[in-house]
Each structure stands twice: as C-alpha cells, then as structure tokens.
Amino acid sequence: MITNAILQIETELQNRARLIAVTKTKPVALLREAYDAGCRRFGENKVQEMADKQPQLPADVDWHLIGHLQTNKVKYIAPFVSLIHSVDSLKLLQEINKQAAKHNRIINCLLQIYIADEDTKFGLSPDEAEALLNAPELDQLPNVCIIGLMGLATNTDDMEQVRREFRGLKQLYDKLAQTQRPNVQFSELSMGMSGDYQIAVEEGSTLVRVGSAIFGARL
Template sequence: MIADKIRLIESELHGRANLIAVTKTKPVELLRKAYDAGCRRFGENKVQEMAEKQPQLPANVQWHLIGHLQTNKVKYIASFVTLIHSVDSLKLLQEVNKQAVKHDRTIDCLLQIYIADEETKFGLSDSEAEALLNAPELDTMSNVRIIGLMGLATNTDDKAQIRREFRGLKQLYDKLSEKTHPVIHFQELSMGMSGDYRIALEEGSTLVRVGSAIFGSR
C-alpha cells in the first residue's frame, strides 16, 4: 500500500522534484516500509522525534527538519541532519553553524519564507530574507550552506491563491539566487505538500513534502 502510493507520487514528479516522505507522528515500522519502497528522504517536524527515530533506521536515510526550529534544539540533530528547511533568523543560522563546527560538518539550510495568509505560520518576509543574505555575519560562517527557500502555502481550497503564493516564492527564489557568496548555493525550492504538491511542481518546486498522501491522515 505505502509502496504503491510512493511509486504513484514519484511517477507524477517525473524526476523534476524529489520526494520527502513526511513521517511526523508515524511509527518506525511505517518508516521502514517507506524505506523498503525506495524512500530515502524523511521529513520530521519535531527535533525530539527525529533524534529518536534516526538511530533506528539505516545510515543512508537523509533527514530533513521541516518544522519550526528553536536555537536550543539544534544541538540534538547537528550530527546527522541533511537539510534544515526552516531557518527563519540570522540567530538560528549562526547556531546551526556553531553546532556544525562541533561535528566537523557543513549543514545545508533553506530560508523559510512567509507566503501564507495565516498568522500561525512562521517565516521571513522577502525583505528580511534579502537582508539576511546580505548580512556581514555570513562571512564568519564556514559550516553552513544556504541552498534555497521553503514556503508553506495557505491552507485553503482556493487553488488560484495557492498558485499565486508558490509563484511568488519562485520569483523570490530566482531573484535571490543571483547573489554570490561562499555560503549561498541556491539549488532547492521546497514547496508543496499532500494537498498541493501538483501545483507546486508546476510552479518550480524541487522538493515536495508529502505525508498523508503516503501514510494516511494522522
């Protein structure tokens, strides 16, 4: 069942985007089924849950932190996390760099951009993202790479609104990707979840975060 759903989604992506199986709240047994079906990218919202699951799965799993991240939690995932999607402040990026140094790693990060018409979502404004990428503090960071942007669309049935939000994020991505700095290596645009990943794919997403369409509703 899980394998069939993964194959279906992968066929829709046509190699244009990579699938991240969102495994938050799911037991390790289901993650193993997804792994056996070929999934290697798992997305977790909570640091504690990711840190508990990571040792129970093969070492070649790529762990993506897709939920809001507090600076005091970075240390728990710094030794293994593949990509942090939710960097929303310079302070958080500095902490990721600090913890990456301790593990002699370079950690890839995405800037989370606020694109939704919802107050409950996190993220930087367009101008704040640009200011962060121009911050002189980036010159002191040798153990992080900012490789793109992430955004969460409004939770609505209005597909035209979702498309506008994704299109705006892609336009910002194109603008910011022109910046040159040793820390900036734009290559990923993380947008689209179970209900809207097809629209996101049409608007240029390279990473889709799909949970309920694979594992069922929580």
C-alpha cells in the same frame, strides 16, 4: 498501500522534483516500509522525534527538519541532519553553524519565507530574507550553506491562491539566487504538500513534502 502511494507520487513527479516523506507522528515500522519502497528522504517536524528515530533506521536516510526549529534544539540533530528547511533568523543560522563546526560538518539550510495568508505560520518576509543573505555576519559562518527557500502555502481550497503563493516564492527564489556569497548556493525550492504538490511542481518546486498522501490522514 505505502509502497503503491510512493510509486504513484514518484511517477507523477517525473524526476522534476524529489519526494520527502513526511513521517512526523508515524511509527518506525511505517518508516521502514517507506524505506523498503525506495524512499530515502524523511521529513520530521520535531527535533526529539527525529533524534529518536534516526538511529533506528539505515544510515543512508536523509533527514530533513521541516518544522520550526528553536536554537536550543539544534545540537540534537547537528550530527546527522541533511537539510534544515525552516531557518527564519540569523541567530538560528549562527547556532547551526556553531553546532555543525563541533561535528566538522557543513549543514545545508533553506530560508523559510512567509507566503501564506495565515498568522500561524513562521517565516521571513522577502525583504528580511534579502537582508539576511547580504548580512556581513554570514562571512563568519563557514559551516552552513544556504541552498534555497521553503514556503508553506495558505491552507485553503482556493488552488489559484495557492498557485499565486508558490509562483511568488519562485520569483523570489530566482531573485535571491543571484546572491554571490561563498555559503549561499541556491539549488533547492521546497514547496508543496499532499494537497498541492502537483501545483508546486508546476511552479518550480524541487522538493515536495508529502505525508498524508503516503501514510494516510493523521489520527
């Protein structure tokens, strides 16, 4: 089932966006099945779960932290994380830079933008994101690189609302991508999950985060 689901999604994406298999709460055996089906990008919500799974899988897996990240947890993933999708403060960026430097790494990050009509989501406003990208403090962070934006659409059956939210995020991406800083190099727009990734790709997503459409609904 997992293999067929991955192949179907990859066919739908047609190389317009890349698939991140959202593996939160899934046992390592299922991750290995996804790996054997060709998947190399895994997304986890919780730091501890990612840190536990990482040594149990091949070294060529790209690990994406897609959930809310607390500063005191950064140290556990700094040695290996490929991309942090959920940066929502300068303070968090500073901690990522500090921990990345300890491992002689540059960690790629996305700014999480609040686009949903819900109170439970995290993220920066467009103005806050622009202010962060222009903050003088960024000059002191050589071990991070901000490569784009991430957003979570409203959990709704109104797909036109979802499309509007994605379209607005793409417009913000295009605006902020003009920022000229050594450690700001936009190339990725992370939006779209199992229920709306097709719309996200139509609106310009480069990374889709798909869990239940691959592994089935969470128990």
